Structures are given as structure tokens and as C-alpha cells.
Amino acid sequence: MGTSTPQAAVPHRRDHRVDALRGVALLMMCIDHIPQDVLNRFTMRNVGFADAAEVFVLLAGYASWLAYGRGFARKPVPTVLARIGRRCWQLYVFQIVMVVVCVATIRIWRNFWPVPVDFLEPELAHGLDSVWRVLSLVALPGNLNILPLYIVLLLGFAPLYVLLRRVGTAVVLGLSGLVWLVVNINPRLNFPNWLDPDGWFFDPLAWQFLFVLGVCAARVAGQHDGSLPRSRLLAWGCAMYLVFSGVQSFPWTQWGFHDLRPVVMAVPDKMILSPWRLVDVLAVFYLVQSSHGATRLANTRGGQLMALFGRHSLEIFTMGTIIDLYGRLVLTSFGTGWMMQVAVNVVGFVVLLAVARMKERARVAARTPPQPKPDDLHAAAPLCRN
Template identity: 80%
Template sequence: MGNSPLPQAPHRRDHRIDALRGMALLMMCIDHIPQDVLNRFTMRNIGFADAAEVFVLLAGYASWLAYGRAFGKKPAGTVLGRIGRRCWQLYVYQMVMVVVCIATIRIWRHFWPVPVDFLEPELAHGLDAAWRVLSLQALPGNLNILPLYIVLLLGFGPLFVLLRGVGTPVVLGLSATVWLVVNFDPRLNFPNWLDPDGWYFDPLAWQFLFVLGVCAARVAGQHGGSLPRVPGLAWVCGGYLAFSAVQSFPWTDWGLADLRLLAMAVPDKMILSPWRLLDVLALFYLVQSSGRATALAATRGGQLMALFGRHSLEIFTAGTLIDLYARLALTSFGTGWVMQVVVNVVGFVVLLGVARNRERARQAARQSRPAHGGAVPPGVPLCRN
């Protein structure tokens, strides 16, 4: 007994990450409803990037917390098994969303008209394309981010080996090179039977954002969970975000004079253009290096966002289905204020119910672990990324 190690304090989850991810999930839900007036106020209106970039960057960050640190504490096979199970879970959720969306639209068509853009024409007739959907060769619109996450997560094991073998600078250099090549030649992409241009989120480009998230988590782990605050860099990030806001704000849609400083096309999302990449990195650095952001995440509003962020897969899935029903409702019954209020209030209540239900299950699982000798090792997040 005298030689027993002292008990270590349990890992304290960084609520900034959860709160930021929760906000991103809510904005993704709103952005996927074109008729929703609230999408005038999401981050895509005040920046080159939108919630999708935040989601993928935080996926890399959370993957290191959930799996990267576990490689040093558990057998590699155990950790790889956890990654494999997570990928399978993502795949199952993807298939459930596809089936529900296709079935819903086909049933809805018997009662109200449905525009063709709600379902790709190739999927609108028969089940001939089912095998393409199952093999992720056909990615319907608004159902394309989980396949990207699966691909990135499957590459986490090799990424960890490279980080340990050649170091962070080399890995970042290799990842950036692939991203640059794709930006010069956007034809380099995974095939998508529904889109001749390929996957909407080109994995060869978006892997760079995921890798940056992984590396940021490693750096933050060496500085108490935060990125080092460099005043000059913070000012540069703030200046870039201000420029991005001026360039991206829909001035004419609000009946205002166009104050954009440059005439430029919307930065390409498929290949993660440099404008978008710098935008999300600047935002993330300011949040993850800020003590004020930590305090905001501890407020009631911050904790509410963190509640959504802790259960990202369930919230994303519920949000995607809410998007579908909201679009159908607004298309069939009008976009007046009554429908706007109903759609948004019902959607939020459903998401809140899902988050609270998952949180109760999480708390019950935590309380049952000590009784079964399954205490969570220190340093490992208590819930999945």
C-alpha cells in the first residue's frame, strides 16, 4: 500500500472547445435552411469561413485528445479498435440520415410538391444507386461531412506514427504540400457519382485543417491546455478577421452601400481556399489563446453551447434531419413569421432535448464506471469526440 501511486486529479475538459463546437453545430443547422432568416446572422456572413471549417478543425483537435494521448497509455491495438468503432458509428449515422431523408422526401411528394433540388435526380427513382450510397461513392447534398470525418479519422493512426517518427514540422509540411497541390489542381478529389467535381469537401485539401487541429492540441497540451498568447500574432489575427468581415458581409442584401475593399469571388470551399483557411485559423487562435474565452465558456450561455458540443454526432444528425423537415415545411407552407418562429423554436427544443438526453446517459455511465472498476484514466476525455 505504501508504494501505491497517489490518485491523480481527473481530466478537466476544455469548455472552450465544446462551446465553440456547439456554436458551429447550431450555425451549420441554420445555414442548411436557405429560407431561415436566422442564417443572415451566422458566421458565414462575417467571414470567409463558415461553421464547417470550425467543425473539421475541432475534429482534429478532439481526435488528439481522445486518441492521440491514449496511444501512450494503452496498447496500439486497443486505440485503433476505438477509432475503428467510432468510424463505424459515423458510417451508421450517415446511412440512417440518407435513408430517412430519401424516405421522407418520397412520402412528402404524395401530399405536397417538392423541388427537385431536395434530392438529386439520380436518387429520386428506384434503388439502383443504393450500393453507391452504401460505398460512399454517392454523397447527397448536406450529407457530405461525416464521410469526410470518416476518411480523416481512418488516417489518424498513420498520422500519429508520422508525428512520432518525423516530428510536427515535417508532418505539417507534407500536409500543407498536399493541400497546395489540390488548390492548384482542384481535379484531385474523391469521386462522387452525384457530382462530377467530386466530394464537396475534398479530403485531400481538408486533411490539412484536420492535421492543424491535431497539432494545435499537442501544442496546447504543452501549455496548460491553451495556445501561447503572442500579442503581435493576436493583432494580426484580429486584423485579418476584420478584413474578412468587411469582404464577406452581404452589404447589398441589407440595402447598404458595398464597403468591400477588394473585388473578389467567394473563396472556394471544396478545396479549402487559403482565404477560408486563414479565417478559421485566426478565429481559433484568438479563442484558444484567450482567458476571456475561457470565462465566457463558463457562463450559462457558454455551458449551453458546450452541452451541444459534447454530443456532436447526435446533435449533428438531429440537426441534419431538422434541416430537412424545416426546408420542406417552409417550402410547402410559406416563409412567414409564424412559420419562421415555429421552425426555429421546435428545432431548438428538439436539439436541446437530444443534448440533455445524451448528457444524462453520459453522467450515468460516468457514475457506473468506478463500481465496475472502469475508472477513466487521467488525461482522457470523458466523452467521445
């Protein structure tokens, strides 16, 4: 009687496209928040309607399904809800840390060097008596407004999951898209912001559509081995739209060229996530997440470096925001010459890389089973003797 030989398990290779794309977006956000940085001439916002913020929120929805949506099917509901609650609390703590660091830095810095008025916004320009408004997310200072959006969207993930299971993807997308459309028609529908009469800079009622699209994209990709189904016609359509978006958005005059924009139009509204911006980020995401070439690119050394940043997005974003503040202060106080440009960017990148590597070592250590101590092996040895 013959015995069957079990087949070796095929090792699963992690798809790094999402992590790498998120890492690129995080670096671009860091660069974009330093207006004097010459590198922000080369970021995504100069070659398209959307920028890194749209990528960040879309991938937040995608990652939320991977982290929590699949968890509801495998673990008790209270366990997954507790994980979501811990993540929201973590986001809030990091938000408060950024506020405290910004306020303390500006108050100390202006004792030695002048600080422009726009830097006073984290202090609300009204002293510390109103800091409680920031702590309660009633007031959102500039450059410190995306984590509160993420908290709101993540708090709505469990109801979103229930709706997806009860009524299906098409109905959920339709309802979410309808809310987004209403906000685009009436931009006054927004959460209140004590610092801005127009409300939150990222209107949650509009941006929730991008988050939901990310969640649904993760569900579809999960049914197709981690990739979105490839359509040559759709890919060509996305590519053509991105060409138009790039030509329309490129800062021709800033580079000393003639204005070659084919259409005269206002800058698409970011607060309400205008259709131009929405289609732009969806086109980028589809081309990346449906492409095997993007998979190979993500597995290169450069792609792995970006994925390293993307795997630890909260820590990288937080440290990047603090680096932004110091970069702006340094360039404002000491000039924007090439030496200062190089110093700010090199130091910033090295700090971010150190944070990412530290977090990666901790992640690997947490997943590595503890090795038995020599004393334990000696103690167990007599049990193996005849």
C-alpha cells in the same frame, strides 16, 4: 517524529472552449442548411470567409488527438485502433441513417405536397436502384457529405500519429500543407462522386490539412496547460484579418446597404479549402484557444449550453441534418412567414436540446460508479463487528 500532511489534490476544471465552439458551429450548420431561414443572415459565413464547416473539421482534428493520440501513449495499440474503428463505424451508421430518413421523408412528403427538384438529390433522382452508391460512399448527396470526410480523415489518424512520432510536427505539417497546396493549384485532384463530376464537395486531399492542423494544435496546447501560447502581435494580426474578412464577406446589398467591400474578388472556393478560408478559421480558433476571456465566456450559462451541444456533436449533427430537411420542406410547402420561421426554429432548438440533455444524462450515468444496495450493506455489516 512528525508526520507530513498530504496536500489536497487541486480539482481539475475542464476547459469548455472547444466544446462550446463546436456547439456554436453545429447550430450554425443547422441554420445554414435551411436557405429560407432568416437566422442564417446572422451566421459565421456572413461575417467571414470560412463558415461552421471549417470549424467542425478543425475541432475534429483537435478532439481526435485528445481522444486517440494521448490514448496511444497510455493503452495498447490494438485497443486504440479498435476505438478508432468503432468510431468510424458509428459515423458510417449515422450517415446511412440520415440517408434513409431523407429518402423516406421525401418519398412520403411528395405524395401530399410538391417537392422541389433539389430535394430529390438524396434519392439520386434516379430511383432506389442507385442507393447502393450512397451506401458505398461513391455518391454523396448534398448536405450529407461531411461525415464521409470525417471517416476518411479518422481512418488516416493512426498513420498520422506514427509520422508525428517518427519525423516530428514540422515535417508532418510541411507534407500535409504541400498536398493542400497542390490541390489548390490543381482542383481536379479529388475523390470521385457519382453525383458531381467535380468530386467530393469537401475534397479530402485539401481538407486533411485543416484536420492535421487541429491535431498539431492539440499537441501544442497540451504542452501549455490546454491553451495555445498567447502572442499579442499574432492576436492583433488575427483580429485585423477577421475584420477584413468580415467587411469583405458581409452581404451588404442583401441588407439594403451600399457595397463596402474593399476588394473585388470571387467567393473563396470551399471545395479545395482556399487560403482565404483556411486563414480565417485558424484566426478564429487561435483567438479562442489562446484567450482566458474565452475560457470565462465558455463557463457562463450560455457557454455551458453551447458546450452541451458540442460534447455530443455526432448526435446533434445528425438530428440537426434531419431537422434541416423538415425545416426546408415546411417552409417550402407552407410559406416563410414569421409564424413559420418562429415555429421551425423553436421546435428545432427544443428537439436538439432534448437530444443533448438525454445524451448528457447517459454520459454522466455511465461515469458514475454504482451505489451499493441496502442489502449489500447489511450483508457486509457483520464483518465490521468485533
